[in-house]
Amino acid sequence: MADASTHPILRDDALEDYLARTADRRLESYKALLRIPSVSGIPAHAADCRAAAEFIAADLGEIGLEHVEICETGGHPVVYADWLHAAGKPTVLVYAHYDVQPVDPVDLWESPPFVPVVKEGRMLARGSSDCKCHVAMHARAVEALLATRKSLPVNLKFAFEGEEESSSVHLDAWLEANRERLKADFAVISDTSFFEGNLPAITIALRGLLYFQLDVTGSRLDLHSGVYGGAVDNPANALCAIVAALKGPDGRVKVPGFYDDVVELSELDRQAFAALPLDQEGYREGIGVPAFFGEPGFTILEQLGARPTLDVNGIWGGFEGEGAKTIIPAHAHAKISCRLVANQEPERIFELIAAYVAEVAPKSIRYSFQRLGDGRPSLTPIDHPATQAAARAIESTFGVSPLYIREGGSVPVCASFESILGLSTVLLGFAPADGQFHAPNEWMWMSNFETGIRTIARYWDEVEGLKLP
Numbered sequence: 001m002a003d004a005s006t007h008p009i010l011r012d013d014a015l016e017d018y019l020a021r022t023a024d025r026r027l028e029s030y031k032a033l034l035r036i037p038s039v040s041g042i043p044a045h046a047a048d049c050r051a052a053a054e055f056i057a058a059d060l061g062e063i064g065l066e067h068v069e070i071c072e073t074g075g076h077p078v079v080y081a082d083w084l085h086a087a088g089k090p091t092v093l094v095y096a097h098y099d100v101q102p103v104d105p106v107d108l109w110e111s112p113p114f115v116p117v118v119k120e121g122r123m124l125a126r127g128s129s130d131c132k133c134h135v136a137m138h139a140r141a142v143e144a145l146l147a148t149r150k151s152l153p154v155n156l157k158f159a160f161e162g163e164e165e166s167s168s169v170h171l172d173a174w175l176e177a178n179r180e181r182l183k184a185d186f187a188v189i190s191d192t193s194f195f196e197g198n199l200p201a202i203t204i205a206l207r208g209l210l211y212f213q214l215d216v217t218g219s220r221l222d223l224h225s226g227v228y229g230g231a232v233d234n235p236a237n238a239l240c241a242i243v244a245a246l247k248g249p250d251g252r253v254k255v256p257g258f259y260d261d262v263v264e265l266s267e268l269d270r271q272a273f274a275a276l277p278l279d280q281e282g283y284r285e286g287i288g289v290p291a292f293f294g295e296p297g298f299t300i301l302e303q304l305g306a307r308p309t310l311d312v313n314g315i316w317g318g319f320e321g322e323g324a325k326t327i328i329p330a331h332a333h334a335k336i337s338c339r340l341v342a343n344q345e346p347e348r349i350f351e352l353i354a355a356y357v358a359e360v361a362p363k364s365i366r367y368s369f370q371r372l373g374d375g376r377p378s379l380t381p382i383d384h385p386a387t388q389a390a391a392r393a394i395e396s397t398f399g400v401s402p403l404y405i406r407e408g409g410s411v412p413v414c415a416s417f418e419s420i421l422g423l424s425t426v427l428l429g430f431a432p433a434d435g436q437f438h439a440p441n442e443w444m445w446m447s448n449f450e451t452g453i454r455t456i457a458r459y460w461d462e463v464e465g466l467k468l469p
Contacts, residue, residue, distance in 0.1 A: 014148040015457060019450075022144075027118075029059065030136045030449070033098070034116040034125040040076050040099035041166040049076040049162045052098045056135060056160055057081070063143035065158070071178075073170035076162030080181075083142070084155045090463055091155040093184040093423060095413055096134040096191055097164035100127035101438045108440035122443040129435035129444040134190035135160055137430065137449060141456035153464035157184060161413065164191070167211065167373025168412050175420045185468045186386045187417045188459075192429030193437075195405050196278060198445065200398045202390055203427040205305060205406035206414050208340035208377035210349050211313075213370040214239065214357070215333050222318075222327040229328060233364035236317045236332040242367070243334055245360040246310055246353070251295045253310045253338075255356045258349065263342045263379070265306055273301045276403060286434065305406025309339040310353075335372070339408065346374035375412025376419065385466045386426045393459035397451050409437075428459065 019026070038052035039045040053070050056079045061068045065081040076099060084091070103113040103126050111117050116125035123133075138158065145152055159182065163169055175182065192203040216235040223232065248254050265273075278301060284292060294303040317332025319325040338349055354369060361367055380387065382404050394402045407427075417423045430452035436442045 012148075012457075015144050015454075018144050018148050019140075019453070026136075026140055029140075030123070030133070031116040031125075033132050033136060034123070034127055035114055037103075037114045038076075038099050038127070038162065039102050039165075040163050042102060046076065049099055053077045053079050053160075053162055056098055056139075059139055060158065063139060064146040065142065065156075071174065073163070073174045075166075075170040078162065078171070078174055079160040080158065080178075082155070082157040083146075083152050084157075086152060086155045086464075089154045090185045090466055090468060091157065091183070092460075092463060093157045093159065093182055093187040093417070093421070094138055095159050095161065095187060095189045095417070096138060097131050097161040098127075098135050099162045099165045100130070100132070101165050103440070105440065110441050113440075113442075118446060121446050123446055123449070124441060124443045126442055128442055129193070129431035130437040130442065131164070131191045131429075131431070133431065133444045133449055133452075134429060137452050137456060138190065140453045141460075144453070145457055145460065153460045156460070157182060164411070164413065167209075168375065168416070169373065171413060172416050172420060175416055179421060182421055184421075184423060186384075187421070187423040187425045188386075188428050189411060189414055189417070189425050190427075190429050191411050191413075192407055192427045193431035193433045193435065194429075194448070195276065195403050196283065196433045198432050198448070199277070199403055200394045200400055201403040201405045202387060202394070203407045203429065204380045204382055204387075204404050205342070206378045206411050206427070207305070207308070207408055208344065208346060208415065209373065209375040209410040209412065210338040210340060210346040210353075211335070211372040211374065212337075212350065212353075213333060213335050213372055214242065214367060215331065215370065216242070216317075216361075216365050216367045217331040218328070218365050219330050222330050225326040225328050232328060233362055234328050235365055236329050238362050238365045239315070239317065239332040239334055242357060242361055243312055243315070243336075246336075246356070251293060253308070255310070255352050257352045258308070258310075261343045261345070261348070262308060265302065269306070270302070272404065273299060273306070273406075276301055276405065301406075304408040306341055308341050308344060309337075311337055311339075313337050339410065340377045342377045342379040344377060346376065350374075375410050376415030378411070378414040378418065378425070380414075380425055380427065384424055384426070385468060386424070386463065389462035389466055390426050390428050390459055393455050393462050396458055397455040428456070430455070 036052040060081040068081040113126040195201040216239040218235040314335040318329030
C-alpha cells in the first residue's frame with residue numbers, strides 16, 4: 001500500500017512538513033482522547049462522556065474552528081463546530097461519535113482498555129477504531145489545512161455525538177431542533193471500516209437495528225420444583241420455546257411478513273458482492289467458529305451486508321449460583337436484536353414480531369416487551385459525485401482504488417440525516433475490518449490513522465470543485 005507522504009498525486013509539501021513537525025503532538029492528543037472512559041451506555045460514566053465532549057470542543061476551538069458549542073440533548077452532549085468562509089463552495093456536515101462500548105470482560109485485555117498503547121503499529125485501546133480515531137483524524141486534517149493555508153477549500157460543519165453506542169436516543173430530536181443550523185449539501189459520516197485484509201473501501205449500505213427485551217413471568221415468587229413442577233409452566237422453558245419459534249433451523253426468521261419490505265439483490269448487486277475478495281476459511285478461523293451458519297441461498301458477504309437478522313443477545317432467569325436449587329423461576333428474560341436492511345422500518349418489524357409472539361406464547365405465562373432502541377437502514381448510491389470524490393481521494397493517498405462494500409453493523413445517524421435533514425451521505429471510514437470493535441483489545445492501524453488524515457485533507461480539495469445535484 002502506498003505511503004501518503006510520498007504518493008505523487010497527493011504530495012503537498014507544506015501540509016506534509018506540518019504533519020511531520022506535529023507528529024508527536026498528534027499522537028499524544030489521540031491518546032489523551034482515548035484515556036477518557038466515555039462509555040455512553042453506563043450512567044456512572046456520564047461525567048466521562050461530558051469530559052470527552054469538553055476535550056473535543058477545546059481541541060476544535062484551538063485549531064481554528066468557530067461557533068464551537070457543547071450542545072445539550074437531554075443525554076450526553078453533541079459537540080458542534082463550523083468553518084463557513086468558502087464563499088460559493090459546497091457545505092459539508094461531518095459526523096463521528098466520541099462515546100464507546102463497555103470494556104467487559106476486562107481480564108481479556110492485553111493492557112488496560114483506557115491506557116492507550118501502540119504495539120506493532122497498532123493503537124490498542126477502547127475507542128481506538130470505533131470511533132475516536134475518526135474524531136481525531138478530522139480534527140487533525142482541518143488543523144493541518146488551516147495551519148498551512150489559513151483557509152479551507154469548502155465549508156464544514158461538525159457534529160460529534162456522544163450516544164451512538166447507546167442507540168442515539170436523543171440525536172433525532174437534536175437534529176430536528178437544529179435543522180437550519182445543520183443545512184449542507186451532503187454529509188460525511190466517519191464510522192465505518194475498510195474491507196478484510198485492510199483493503200481501502202467505501203461503505204454504501206448500512207443495516208438498521210431493532211432492539212428489545214422480552215420478559216416472561218409466571219408466579220409472583222420462585223416455586224418449589226417438586227411441589228409445583230408439572231402443574232405450572234416454567235417461564236424459562238416458555239421463554240426458550242418463544243425464542244425457538246422466531247427462527248427456523250436454516251436461519252430464516254419465521255415471523256410472518258418479516259422479509260416483505262426487503263430490497264432484493266439485483267444481478268448487478270450480486271456481481272459486486274462476488275467481486276469482493278474474501279478468504280472464507282481464513283475468515284472463519286479468524287472468528288474462531290467451527291462452521292458458518294446463515295440464511296440459505298446467499299453468500300457470506302450477502303448475509304452480512306444485505307440480509308436482515310434476528311438474534312438473542314442475552315438470556316437469563318432462575319438460579320445461576322453454585323450448587324443446586326430446585327425451583328421453578330418466577331421470571332425469565334431475553335434481549336433480542338434485529339439487523340434490518342433497506343427498506344425495512346423498525347416500527348413495522350417490531351409490530352410483526354409482537355403479533356407473532358402473541359400467537360406462539362403459551363397462555364400459561366405472561367409476557368411483556370421493553371423497547372431498547374432502533375435505527376433505520378441506509379443505502380447510498382455509488383455514483384453520487386461526493387462518493388466518487390471520496391474514491392479519488394482514497395486512491396490518491398492509499399494508492400489503490402477503493403472497494404464498495406455493505407456494512408453489517410448499524411449507524412442510525414445515516415438514515416436520520418437522510419430522513420430529517422434531507423442529506424445524502426458519504427461513509428468515509430478508515431478503521432481496520434478486524435479491529436475488534438466492541439470486544440477486548442480493540443485496535444487501530446496507525447498507518448490508517450496517518451494516511452487517513454491525508455485522505456480527508458485531499459477529500460476537501462476534491463469536494464471544492466464538485467457540481468452537486
